[in-house]
Amino acid sequence: MRLLAISASLPVILGLASGAMAASCGGAVMPDSHSGSLPDLEAPTTANTGAPVATCDASIDVNALAPGDPIPAGTIVVYKAQYRGFLDDGDSAHIAVSHDGVTDSADVSGLIDGDIYFENYIGSGLNGTIDLGIQLSLLEGGSGVGTTNLDSLDFAEAGRTTLISQQASVDSLAAQGMTFVTHLNTTADLLVGDDQPLEAPDSVSLLGALGSHTLGATAHYNLGGGFSIDGGAALFDQEGASGSLFGGSVRYLEPGVNTFRPFAEVGFNAAPGMNLTFSRSYEDGSKDGATVLSETSGSMAGAYVTGGMLFAPDLTNQIAFSGTLMHTWLSYDGYTESFSDDNLFNAEVAGGTGGFDTIKAQIAWTSALSSDLDMTLHAALGVTHATEGVVTDIAFVGPLTGTSDDDIFVQYGARLGWAVTPTTTANVFVNGSSGTVSGTHAQIGAGVRIAF
Template sequence: MTRLAILTAVMLVGSSAVAHAASTCEVNPTTPVYAPDDSAISIIFDSFFAEAGNPANCNVSISSKADGTNNPDEFRVYRADYVGFVDAGETARFRVKHDGTTEEADIEGPKDVGDEYYSHFIGKDENGNITSRMRLTQDEGFGTTIDTLDYSLQGTMTRDQAEASLAGLGRAQTAMVTHLDATSGLLTGGNMTLTGDNEVRVLGGVGSFMLGGNVRYNISDGFSVLGGASIIDQGAGGAHYTGGMGALALRFVEPGGFFGEVGADGGIYRMRFSRTYTDSTGTQTVTGLGTGGIGALYVRGGVVFELDQSNEVVLSATAKQSFVGFGDYRETTSNSNLFSADLAGQTAGFTTVKLGADWTTSLTADVDLTAHVGLGTTMANQRTSAYILGGGTTTGGYASTVFAEYGLSLGWEVAPGSTVEGFVQGSTGTGIGTHAQIGAAYRMKF
């Protein structure tokens, strides 16, 4: 970007905007200079120079408007363009910290007076300021300098739009937690009777992909340990997540009476969520990416009805607390996503409560059928929050869903102690889409 002309008739010096420089750089006292509509801002450095072995640092914080005012309901994103010098055949290192992120780049010479040195997007913060912490280094050579820093407004957005987009993000997070709960149930004996012999099962599903296995081991009368692990690749309701999941549970069953179960599950996932917003350039549907984790604890209890030797009905209630860590999740800032969202380092809690009914019947001596239905709700424990470029930390509403679970499994004992089965299972809810699987399994007693 061509540097803004200083002291022309179309520019205004912002008397209330102050540039704060570190001791290794000097900002020209006549700057920053603002366009009449605050759409462009220019800063001139009297000195911002680094030579080999002697780095230069500069911290600059200015108001986004010449009069120093701030409209907290208006988000603003700028393009920052640096003009500087690097001699031919030399390399400089430039680092800038802004909006909670750090950018670094090797600047290859030649860069002459008036040449673009580096550029990036930057937003105003909650207080209406544009703040950068810059560092120049060079290992060897003549030296490197930055002469000017120019900001040009790229787009604006209202707070209402930012908060509405977080509603979509919250629904996507709730979708992931809810649908993973249905999947984790398969790892602690879903589609199997509450009691049975020691056995191991290998299972896989398509539609929402999974491949894993689980085991049941009886430790004493009425007590059993159940556990399993699986790789998964699933997506629904604006969320897509790929990774590995594990689950472990302890169950007690009183024959023909009550049962209780406590367990935990968790996994590491590559997460994608989508959201939609409208800014001054149009309507944008955007997606972020990051690696995070989910951990959960649950209790389950209910009543077992043994109707006869061939039929068993289980009525249950489950309460589950899930915790999501978003790790390094963030969206990429671009011309089509100026107001990117950053969830890096955040955690969130979700509570799931559901009622379930399972019926198992022996169709023949070698074939059994298990059907499952459930109804529940998942509720976020906090408002959806993210750092949105151009406005700072932004908070939306509470996300929740009412959902139904369903499953059907048909098992055939092909040989004593060996059973093959086919199953379908899924979950669907308000605002979270549908997750469905068709799968097969092999289980063996030991």
């Protein structure tokens, strides 16, 4: 822990004259010590209470104060600062300290000489220099004439971080947005019959899944002439995101019994009004570092086109080969992390909407195992690219934009159906994805489909 003390005299007197004075509150630095001295700053008297009557600027080279213990390159240090001073009994004053692009201020009363006048946190910046602007005002003198002054500034290291660690923490926010998109798109595929045969009777179904908890309903309807529609809605709760999810599609499959038949599909999904939780971890000088959880709200919407070929080698097997292009929008409300001793480098995260482009190739095999059992196995390989980053402003560090690597992922699933009656089928399924950014997301579920 580095402790530094800087002495200063910054008097303010309330009287009859008016005027203001600004000076440097920096003094001669003693390089063999962790302390320095500041020259006295005499302020003129004023009759205008509330006016700024004494100001000074300080630029403190922390490395010069402790040449044997320099701040490493790329490191930012935050200090807890205590400003000690004097205020006549019955008087009140105002202090404002500008630093690191912000201003901290307070009204003060009831001090005795040597009391803590004010406390705040100040940073070294990447250049190892503390830059301060101090402004002192006497708001009220109990007897019409008053005096207030600062005697010393003491500060001790509260924590330190690195630019690399902060950038990685902001990049992780972008990666979490990518994760939400990949996982929700995988779940939304269930709502448009991704684990069902391309050709099926009109039906409605209920489904539920654990892992990424999902409870919903879907429907399939044949329009005639090779056209059909699929749609569904579900409630979901997965890591970091919860809410409602909707999906729909229109598909064309060439009618007939040919061995090869082309098909095409357009569709959408949407998750409005989600509850989102973002987490960020960074080095702060402590053993375990800092981890911050922040809650906000957001929405997702996606649109896609699919084209492919259905291969039917016999009456009991169908294999669908397809490719999909998709664009997804993820929006979220901005939020500001709480500042505390455990989160000295708190982030202000700007809200906005980011875009994600996905391309994937898929294969699905449906087979009638017996007169009352059928299955569908499906797998896909794809990549998602984020077109925008996450814009933040980190206390004592400054603005940083987080970006995510492309997510190279595989999707996989299996469904086994048992025809309980000619119109009712009970299904069990697994559905999931694994990605280089999004990690693994898996669901195990069951459902019932009723044909009509």
